[in-house]
Amino acid sequence: MKRICIVGISGKLGQYMIEHALARGYEVTGVCRPESVGKLARFADRITVHPGRTDDRAVIKAATRGCDGVLVVLAPWGVQDYASGTARAVLDLAPPKARLVFSCGWHISRDSRDRYGWKIRVIVGFGTPILRALRVADLDDQVRATNLVFASDRDWTVVRGSDLEEGPSEGLPVWARHVGDPILASNLTRRTDFALFMVVALTDPALIREAPAITGRNGLSARAAEATIRPMPAAR
Numbered sequence: 001m002k003r004i005c006i007v008g009i010s011g012k013l014g015q016y017m018i019e020h021a022l023a024r025g026y027e028v029t030g031v032c033r034p035e036s037v038g039k040l041a042r043f044a045d046r047i048t049v050h051p052g053r054t055d056d057r058a059v060i061k062a063a064t065r066g067c068d069g070v071l072v073v074l075a076p077w078g079v080q081d082y083a084s085g086t087a088r089a090v091l092d093l094a095p096p097k098a099r100l101v102f103s104c105g106w107h108i109s110r111d112s113r114d115r116y117g118w119k120i121r122v123i124v125g126f127g128t129p130i131l132r133a134l135r136v137a138d139l140d141d142q143v144r145a146t147n148l149v150f151a152s153d154r155d156w157t158v159v160r161g162s163d164l165e166e167g168p169s170e171g172l173p174v175w176a177r178h179v180g181d182p183i184l185a186s187n188l189t190r191r192t193d194f195a196l197f198m199v200v201a202l203t204d205p206a207l208i209r210e211a212p213a214i215t216g217r218n219g220l221s222a223r224a225a226e227a228t229i230r231p232m233p234a235a236r
């Protein structure tokens, strides 16, 4: 992996991904809305930015040219199919051999085997029509976007984030194939570690065509699972 593109580079997740990618010595290009370019001032001489909407096919084609990997922030904002337009552009136009890694939330389901708690069901059930009526966001568009990815024969990974918080890194999050797995019960990941997981996924063949649901490795549920797998030595 030498050169990568971050689509949606100016958001919080995007900026953390820049830090992890630069730390690995990758050459970084990215796409963000023109009004957001200023948010990247601290990286100015270390990255190349292509200003434009992330669903602009010409911008995506130019920004991903020559890239070995593409990290895509799928955001549900607005009601104009922004997320699905972004996913379609990347799937159609990124170099054929590029590794593609997309971000979304736990509410995205690849099959019917995710088991959700009441909180997320209430938020998605009530939030989807309200946000859409207010024309703020369209959670179903993120569903359409990831369905496009799941149907693709490209080398993709869809990383499904838990609730997020700021704070220093705790290390690489743990993951499971399905929401409802006990290891995910803590449901909280540092944003920088979500970004770390995205960047590490670029070079992890085990994650190709997987949709890992993640949570922070310091959460109680992750630590309990680790203790089960590697029991502590018995006390004397």
Ligand SMILES: NC(=O)c1ccc[n+]([C@@H]2O[C@H](COP(=O)([O-])OP(=O)(O)OC[C@H]3O[C@@H](n4cnc5c(N)ncnc54)[C@H](OP(=O)(O)O)[C@@H]3O)[C@@H](O)[C@H]2O)c1
Pocket (backbone or CB within 6 Å): 007, 008, 009, 010, 011, 012, 013, 014, 032, 033, 035, 036, 039, 073, 074, 075, 076, 077, 078, 082, 103, 104, 105, 106, 160, 161, 162, 163, 164, 191
């Ligand atoms: N927030 C959570 O608790 C949570 C939980 C699980 C998963 N996730 C996932 O994590 C990823 C990043 O989420 P985040 O909350 O951390 O946000 P973020 O990194 O700040 O990213 C938000 C993205 O949306 C863009 N955006 C904001 N307003 C927009 C608008 N009106 N039209 C078009 N684009 C707009 C931003 O671009 P600009 O810089 O141009 O504004 C940025 O690229 C997403 O894939 C999300 O589904 C979030």
